[in-house]
Amino acid sequence: MTSINLKGEKESNDAVAAESFKRKLTKVIAKYYKDPTKVYNVDETGLCTNKLPTRTYASANALSRGGFKQPKTRVSLLLGGNMEGEKLKPVVIGKAKRPRAFGNMQISSLPVYYEAQSNAWMSSQIFWRWFLEHFIDEMEQRHGESFEVCLIMDNCSSHPPMIADLDHRVMVLFLPPNTTALIQPMDQGVIANFKVKYHDMLYKNSFII
Numbered sequence: 001m002t003s004i005n006l007k008g009e010k011e012s013n014d015a016v017a018a019e020s021f022k023r024k025l026t027k028v029i030a031k032y033y034k035d036p037t038k039v040y041n042v043d044e045t046g047l048c049t050n051k052l053p054t055r056t057y058a059s060a061n062a063l064s065r066g067g068f069k070q071p072k073t074r075v076s077l078l079l080g081g082n083m084e085g086e087k088l089k090p091v092v093i094g095k096a097k098r099p100r101a102f103g104n105m106q107i108s109s110l111p112v113y114y115e116a117q118s119n120a121w122m123s124s125q126i127f128w129r130w131f132l133e134h135f136i137d138e139m140e141q142r143h144g145e146s147f148e149v150c151l152i153m154d155n156c157s158s159h160p161p162m163i164a165d166l167d168h169r170v171m172v173l174f175l176p177p178n179t180t181a182l183i184q185p186m187d188q189g190v191i192a193n194f195k196v197k198y199h200d201m202l203y204k205n206s207f208i209i
Helices: 014-032 124-143 161-165 190-206
Strands: 039-048 074-082 091-094 113-116 149-153 170-174
Touching: 014 149, 014 170, 039 190, 074 190, 091 124, 113 124, 124 149, 124 161, 124 170, 161 170
Parallel strands: 039 149, 091 113, 149 170
Antiparallel strands: 039 074, 074 091
């Protein structure tokens, strides 16, 4: 297996390019990946880990209350899954190599892959390491050593094109430029729902005494 460039000639209308990609992708999946568990998508997003509600209950005379600033603890996430709805183990990127909140916990025992970066953003080095050390390992565990899967991602700078040639068992498909909001699977409510559920749990835990 190898990578396939599904981009045609430059199209002025992003929606047209997106529809063209979807038609070609449907043909690729029908030909090579009839099993929906073998078609994956990953995407990055930012998350404010300690964001609090901006509204609260107060007396009728206190219409607003100044002096409150939202905390700014931010991490980046790499979230992914397959067409069957099976999740990949997330990647969390923070600024500290070992955040104090981890205490004595072994980082390897976390339910996520934790990485540290000075600005808490995804980098090509981190993505490269995730692909080789974690994604490939997960695929072997799920589908066996002779697996063949499709991995769909956008063409942002942290996704080096050379990654398509690292493992012949993975067909890497890059979305056309400026179409991710239209056809990126993880952007079709998956990431948004994750953030809603995360902040819902955060608010509930904040009021546990």
